[in-house]
Amino acid sequence: MDDRIYDYWAATLQDGYIGKLIDIVEAAGGARELYLMSAEKMQSFLGISARLAKYIDEHRPEAGRIEDDYNDMAYKGISYVNHTDGDYPEKLQDIASRPYGLFIKGSLPDPEVPSVAIVGARECSEYGRTMAEYFGNRLAAEGVQIISGMAWGIDGISQEAALSAGGRSYAVMGCGPDIVYPARNRVLYDRLTENGNGIISEYAPATPAMARRFPPRNRIISALSDVLIVVEARAKSGTLITVDMAIEQNRTVMVVPGRLTDSLSAGCLNLLYQGALPATGIDAVMDALGIPRRIPSENSPEGTGTLGKNDESPDASGKKVAPGKSDAARKSGAKKPEAPVIIKNRELPGDLGKVESVLTLDPLSAENIAAMAGMPLEKVMILLTRLELEGAAKELWPGFFVKKPDLA
Template structure:
């Protein structure tokens, strides 16, 4: 027996109609089933001649049972705007998709969600921050939403999955198409705890014009949009604009003013976006403005705060940190921003650690052999896998 969702899938896939066209027809008081059974003559009074003819041809060629089997074989389901599973967050955005193809799960409405977005061609700094926020937010029980593009998107989603959390990829192609192929490792496992979502029919190949449209779904499913690294004029800005139009809060991670890849983030901050210096900044916003943290997270947060208060009140009850080795001290001074041997030596002196140049070079060489740092001439930077 056919359901309204079956008729909705047929209507949504009418060539040239799209979500706006479907909603326009339904606003005239018809159901999807009624439109399917509507006489040709009546359809031509509801649509332009071109669209009416396309819908009539589409009706003649559509096979409900065949279409149902196609999705079942691919383990994909169609969720229309009227389906109880349709995300409530998307119903409130200015231009909601009429239907979604889903492989895996949809985001849990009772859990907080953060969209992590940024540059495809990102720096070491961007990669590091994407991993840090993706992992730590996931460990805090936050769902990670992104576009599974190369760079910031894929890195943050992989970090979330590796941490045992859930992530959701919003695609500019069919949900059974992995694009780009370098994110195959994410594509293959994301449905275990999360899902792939697209408004485009399965097997639809990626096209440049499809990606800006899907960005409204990324921001729409999120409570907060976090920009990790982006140029001032980039595709990331499209998602930010859509997030602001939807009334979503935007946070940005600041970068050096000389880095062009940080221009977008620094500009957003200058225009009033929130600053995210660490995961806690994002969690505080979720806590303060969205009220979406779970009971378990509330208890863990309170427990951490009580522990901190106790530690400050009774410092003698806590053991002192073990003395750090010279190698650990040196490793701590090296980050993703290249640093010279003279700068390392100066930092050591500031900490009142006396060391000779040969001893410093010996420790740097050992850290390089261990794969913890990378040498580039007289400069060293931390390695992030």
């Protein structure tokens, strides 16, 4: 137990960006030895910089205080998993700068179950929301675990969707696992702490959310997953850090294609150009995972099965290329792979169908819809409420409506 507390203390040092923390502790002969070592000795014996030694020295509270914090953590229902523990995720073991330990509220992902990370923009479009919901929901229904960062936007939406489908989801935080960040996702946070889901962080409880803590957590998101799906990302998005990490860690990167004119999809298109796999639907992702679908798809064309999980290492030239489908594999397929159509046609009668056909994923005002459908406004208002009841439309903002597409 005593040693455990020193390990816990060493894990709290992770906030200081000590990439080789595990090596340092090993060189010192254990967390306890490091704790008891003077700053001078750290420099001379461990060969670490004066700055780092100073950092460790300054973050060395009394042993009693550490023990109190440790007990307090347990009291809050947060568990600590050291990198030497058996339940430390296997997927984290082989990545560079793996965390010294993890703080977990809830559970860790099941290592036997395939995991997909869904990440993207915070200020996402309705298209992004729809796609995040689609992948989160359908993948969860296939029994896939969804890993993400619980951020506002794509992250939270996909996790929410996964939970709603009765699946499991795990959030990797850029703050202590007891901090709800963003606070608006409180409900999601609460759901993620129970029923086998989990909140995971390498930061000790009570560590506040800070911008500098987010990029490092992205490496854990990508590492815990088998496939990373980017839903929406601008040309210079923080999401691209996760992509870089995933490539470094040899994970498959998939991208939801967007329109060339959407700045929110610019980053995605860039990744596609670099060779990431297009996430054209649930089948494509299941193929990338290399597992068959539990729920047979309705209109999946034959031949998509040739696309399998690809374990190639990153491009030898060191270029940033997603380890997607190799050219060889693309060419070798006897049949041309064909992406299944995921959008279904809602057959709505008469005027209802007319109004629905006018709707898009971009918000339109009721007056515009009336003008485009060529109907009086009062009638359109009534039909819009009907469509909303059918689940075919959604009021995005008072007076503005978007289509809710029916996806396979």
